[in-house]
Amino acid sequence: MQYAVGMVPRTKYDVRTFPEGPFPRAVTALRKGSGLSQEKAARLLDVTLSTVSKWERGEVTPQPMVQDTVVARLRAVAKPKPRKPRAG
Numbered sequence: 001m002q003y004a005v006g007m008v009p010r011t012k013y014d015v016r017t018f019p020e021g022p023f024p025r026a027v028t029a030l031r032k033g034s035g036l037s038q039e040k041a042a043r044l045l046d047v048t049l050s051t052v053s054k055w056e057r058g059e060v061t062p063q064p065m066v067q068d069t070v071v072a073r074l075r076a077v078a079k080p081k082p083r084k085p086r087a088g
Helices: 023-033 038-045 049-057 064-077
Strands: none
Touching (some): 023 038, 023 049, 038 049, 038 064
């Protein structure tokens, strides 16, 4: 297969699975759980809004190390879930 000058096929890396689910689902869940819009998440992660959107739709998958970093940064700003009081 031939490509135009400067064009190369995109590599789709393996989708990592986190406790929140596969990478696209984890990004969406953590972003929404943090109360962040895609735009605010993009600024936090220093990527474009389009990139966050493509990650969430599973159209683009970053390298595994990048997946780990994205999830870690979103977890760091996630709102903690309220704890249930202990009985007794």
